[in-house]
Amino acid sequence: MSEVLRKYTVSTRRSAELALLIGAWLLGVFAWILVDAATSTTTAGGWVSLIGSGVILLMAHGVVRRYTPYADPILLPAVATLNLLGLAMIHRLDAANAARALANGTKVPTPDVYFQVAWMFIGLILFMGVLIVVNDHRRLQRFTYTSGVLGIVMLFLPLLPGIGYEVNGAKLWISVAGFTFQPGELAKILLTVFFAGFLVTRRHTLALVQSKFLGVGFPRIKDAGPLVVMWLFALMVLVLERDLGTSLLIFGIFIVLLYVATGRRSWVIIGSLLLMVGAVAAYKMFGHVRIRFDVWLHPFADAQGTGFQIVQSLYGFANGGLFGTGWGQGYPQLVPFAKTDFITSALGEELGLVGLTAILLMYAIIVERGARASVATRDPFGNLLAIGLTAALGLQTFIVVGGVTKLIPLTGLTTPFLSYGGSSLVANYILIALLIRISNAARSPEHDQSAELVSEVNA
Amino acid sequence: MSDFLLTVFRLGFLVALWWFVLRIVAVLRRDLQAPRDAKPLTPARTSKAPSPRPTLRTRKASTSLVITEGTLEGTVVPLGTTPIIIGRAADATVVLEDDFVSTQHASLTPNGNHWVVEDLGSTNGTYIDRSRVTKPTVLHPGSTLRIGRTGMELRS
Numbered sequence: 001m002s003e004v005l006r007k008y009t010v011s012t013r014r015s016a017e018l019a020l021l022i023g024a025w026l027l028g029v030f031a032w033i034l035v036d037a038a039t040s041t042t043t044a045g046g047w048v049s050l051i052g053s054g055v056i057l058l059m060a061h062g063v064v065r066r067y068t069p070y071a072d073p074i075l076l077p078a079v080a081t082l083n084l085l086g087l088a089m090i091h092r093l094d095a096a097n098a099a100r101a102l103a104n105g106t107k108v109p110t111p112d113v114y115f116q117v118a119w120m121f122i123g124l125i126l127f128m129g130v131l132i133v134v135n136d137h138r139r140l141q142r143f144t145y146t147s148g149v150l151g152i153v154m155l156f157l158p159l160l161p162g163i164g165y166e167v168n169g170a171k172l173w174i175s176v177a178g179f180t181f182q183p184g185e186l187a188k189i190l191l192t193v194f195f196a197g198f199l200v201t202r203r204h205t206l207a208l209v210q211s212k213f214l215g216v217g218f219p220r221i222k223d224a225g226p227l228v229v230m231w232l233f234a235l236m237v238l239v240l241e242r243d244l245g246t247s248l249l250i251f252g253i254f255i256v257l258l259y260v261a262t263g264r265r266s267w268v269i270i271g272s273l274l275l276m277v278g279a280v281a282a283y284k285m286f287g288h289v290r291i292r293f294d295v296w297l298h299p300f301a302d303a304q305g306t307g308f309q310i311v312q313s314l315y316g317f318a319n320g321g322l323f324g325t326g327w328g329q330g331y332p333q334l335v336p337f338a339k340t341d342f343i344t345s346a347l348g349e350e351l352g353l354v355g356l357t358a359i360l361l362m363y364a365i366i367v368e369r370g371a372r373a374s375v376a377t378r379d380p381f382g383n384l385l386a387i388g389l390t391a392a393l394g395l396q397t398f399i400v401v402g403g404v405t406k407l408i409p410l411t412g413l414t415t416p417f418l419s420y421g422g423s424s425l426v427a428n429y430i431l432i433a434l435l436i437r438i439s440n441a442a443r444s445p446e447h448d449q450s451a452e453l454v455s456e457v458n459a
Numbered sequence: 460m461s462d463f464l465l466t467v468f469r470l471g472f473l474v475a476l477w478w479f480v481l482r483i484v485a486v487l488r489r490d491l492q493a494p495r496d497a498k499p500l501t502p503a504r505t506s507k508a509p510s511p512r513p514t515l516r517t518r519k520a521s522t523s524l525v526i527t528e529g530t531l532e533g534t535v536v537p538l539g540t541t542p543i544i545i546g547r548a549a550d551a552t553v554v555l556e557d558d559f560v561s562t563q564h565a566s567l568t569p570n571g572n573h574w575v576v577e578d579l580g581s582t583n584g585t586y587i588d589r590s591r592v593t594k595p596t597v598l599h600p601g602s603t604l605r606i607g608r609t610g611m612e613l614r615s
Contacts, residue, residue, distance in 0.1 A: 016486045023479050030475055034468055073490070074483055081479065141594060201580035204544060204563040326469030351473065358476045365483055378570055379595055380577070 013073035014065050020077035021061055025054045028084025031327060035088055038328025039095035046091065049117040053084065056124045063128040067135070068440035072369050075439065078362050079432050082417035083120055083425070085359065088327070089339075089346055090116050090420050096333035112339060112420055119422035123429035130433035137438050141381045144197025151190030152233075154183040155250075159240055171241045184246045185414075185427035188253070188392050189434070195254055196384035199261040202226070203380070207262035219266060227267065230254045231274045235282075242288055245411035249395055251275065256391040257384055260374075296409040309336050313345035313404055317353075324352030339420035341412055344404045359418075360401065367394040370435050376442035386438045389431050521574060521600055521613035524567070528603075528610030530556065535614075542568040545606055546579070559583045559607035565592070567604075573597045574613060576604060583607060 029050055036046065057080050064071055094111040101108045134140065140147070158164035158171045165173055172182050199206070206223050234251040237243055255271035282289040291306055299307040299314070312335040319330055332338050332346030339346075348356045370390025377383050396413050403410035414424035524536040524543075536543070536553055543552035546564040555564070561581035568575045577595045578585040585592040586605040598604055600613040 013486070013490065016489075020479075020482060020486060023482060027475055027479050030472060034472060037468075038465075074486060078483065138594060201578070204566070204579050208548075208550075323470060323473060326465060327472065329465070329469070351476070354473050355476055358473075358480050361480055362483075365480075365487065368487075381595075 012069045014061075014069065017064070017073035017076060018061055020074070021057055021080060024077045024081040024084060025050075025057060027081060028053070028088060031085060031088035032091060034327035035092040035095065038326065039092065039099070041095045041098070045111075045114060049087070049114065053087070053117060053120055056121055060124050060128055063131050064436060067131045068436055070440045070444040071436045072373060072439035072443065074365060074369050075432055075436055078366050078369075079417050079428070082359070082362055085347070086343065086415075086418035086420070087113055087116055087120070089332075089343055089350075089418070092328055092350070093333055093339050093346065095328070096331075100333070115422070116420055116425070119425045122422070123426040126426055127429040127433040130430055131437060134434070134437055137382050137385060137434065137441060138379055140193050140385065140434075141197045141200070144194055147190040148194030148198070151187045151194055154187035154190060155237060155246070156240070157183045172243055172246070182421065182423035184243070185423045186430075188246075188249065188396075189389070189427060189431055191250060192253055192257075192388040192392055193385060195257045196381055196388050198226070199257055200381045200384055203261040206258065206267075207264055219262075219264060219270075224270065227254070227258065227271060227274070231271075231278065235278055238278075238282055238289075239286070242286075243412075244282075244289065244292065244409075245396075245399055245413035248275075248399060248411060249392065249413065252395045252399075253388055253392050256395075257388045260387050261384055292409045292411070296406065299406065309342070310404075310406060310410060312336070313342055314406060316345045316349035317405070320349035320352045320356075322353050324348075324350050324355055326350060340414060341400065341410075341419070342404055343415055343418045343420070344401050347418070348405075360397075363394070363397045363416075366390075369439070370394075373435060373439035373442050377438055378442070382438050382441060386435060386442075389435050393428065393431060521615045523614050524553070524611050525614050526609060526611045528605075529608050531609065536611075538567075538569075538574070538613075540569055542566050544579075546581075555607060555609050557607040557609060560609075564606055565604075567598065568595075570597075573599075581606075 032046060032050055035041075057076075060076065064076060091111070091113040094109075094113050098108045098111070157174050160174075163174045163176055164171055165175055167173055172184055173180055174183055175181075206219060206226075208219060208223065230251060234247045237250065238247040241247075251271070255268060258267045258271070259265070283293055294301070295307050295310055299310045301307060303311045316330065316332055316335055319325060324330070327350055330346075330349040332342075332349050335342045335345055344356070344359075347359060351359075367390055370386055370393070374383050374386035374390065377386055393416055396416055399408070399411055400413045400415050402408040403412070414421050416428045417425065419425075521538060523538055526532055526534045526536070544563060544566050545551060545553040545555065545560075546562050547555060547557070547560045548562045551563065561579070561583070563579045564581045565579055565585040566577045568577065574597070575595045576585060576587060576592050576598045578592045587596060587598060587602050588605075598613055600615060603610045603612055
């Protein structure tokens, strides 16, 4: 028996995680030093930020080691890399803003990067908190409806007069006591928990096939209820909050989960058709959606007006070329919202196609690890939750990077872990904590879990 | 900084970035090649095939579900390695003609040497002995699974 136990305990892969984490931090420091060298800024606060972020990442690793010893070793280092590269780029754009303010003789704005470092701390503290508090992801299934209601409340909170306010035409923000937050980011996670809990009990019914058409089995019409409700809900987000990105993201997560839960391609087909109907209707009815589509199809038609942002972004990519201009050598600050929505184009300009490919590969690896955790998990709820959270991250990245590179219409979401913005960073760290928790359950040796199950039954 | 140094650092960073990505891929690959024992792998082994590796649990998997109460009393449902569905639907594995049973009532899924009962959102609930099943729960041999007016037990 001890032989078996010993064999089970060999590969927790925690040291691999630590090594990768140190590598990620060194990469971040390297980027930061290059930015400082190129923009000749002072580094006092910079070193405090870097060392602080290193310390908190080590603490996060310690918590993973202690509470989820079998967790996937790649998830944490991969997101840490993205976060640290994001910090370096925000620092670089701060320097550009400061230089411009000096040239214009205006007041130098406070560097945003320190706020982002603070948010990274909050995000990682919550990451550790989730790992400690949620000791079994199956517990979340009990909160299926609670998190559904909370998610909807979060999503529509910005509509409340008094606390909600509008930024650039979209009502995504709330402000409480001078503290601003984008509750939609948290809603994404809460709704994924709800979808997973809901679909896990309905999946057999929803998988029933009534008729066959072109070789694909179609479900019964009366089972389409949940999908139609979700569709109307996504349209409501679009109409009331004018938020194309969140609406698309939430509907996308639901379709992915519906497909994984039932294994029926027909749901994807029906969902895509509904999406198209919604898109055409939104195009016909709303001015802001029409502008987005027109800018996407013909950005150069109004290059100094509505198309300015996307045109500058494309120029940035072109300027970067294959190998980029190098940290601090390009002009990413010319793109409006370079720190948030357009950070990908800033990285594309300074690191080039070669660097941006590496970054996108990092996302692909995160998605692969999430999907693997989902496949390997033994309980159906964990299965759906893992793939839902992974889809949330992957779809969000696709929607925003696709928008910035003019592959799809621009929708305005944050790039997970890279963009400047506290709500997004914090929410995504919580999301990764849940994925790590599920991967721990998936990878822990068999006897652990069945023993746990038995003790639950006996209790 | 001179142009030469600038180029060196510009390309140097990209090399470092890709080196890091390749390190991640290396960890990923080693993970894929890890010995099977360290991997969660739990298709239920039937008692016929002796387990090729030592397991901690010596109890053998149950091989059948016996209906002990209700109109189908005495029926034996053989259990394999795939999940079964109990319900009123014609395509359920165990079809129960009972108004208290939902179309897709409950599922029984193999997990290692256990069978795990899960309620599929039924109207009247699934019970093991006297407690209602609210989350996936192991059904032990000797316990009675109750669905509507039917009771059933695992036998090996």
